[in-house]
Amino acid sequence: MDKVFVKGLRADAYVGVYEWEHEQTQPLYFDLTMTWDQTAAGVSDALEDALDYDTLSKAVIKLVEERPRQLIETVAAEVAQLILSEFHVSEVTVRVEKPQAVAAASTVGVEITRSQH
Secondary structure (H helix, E strand, O other), X not given: OOEEEEEEEEEEEOXXXXXXXXXXXXXXXXXXXXXXXXHHHHHHOOXXXXXXXXXXXXXXXXXXXXXXXXXXXXHHHHHHHHHHHHHOOOEEEEEEEOXXXXXXXXXXXXXXXXXXX
């Protein structure tokens, strides 16, 4: 099956379980991989037949930045649901990294895969 991906998408979010994490934004980085049949787009060379990753990326950033959350697991689940419902992909893998979470680590994160089935 064909895939479309977005790597390193940044959103600045209020996310965390500590009070200070809701006083200033922190960067979250997303890698998104979507199952998408690219046959029509490959033939037509038309954006309306493709998965518009620019529009999708903007929708993800808007969702993530619109309200605070405690867990990146929640962020990942909401992003997956948005992509499945609004962009009609059959499967999505969402990887979320929170580089400022653990001082001794370059980054921490979660990865989930969700599908329409």
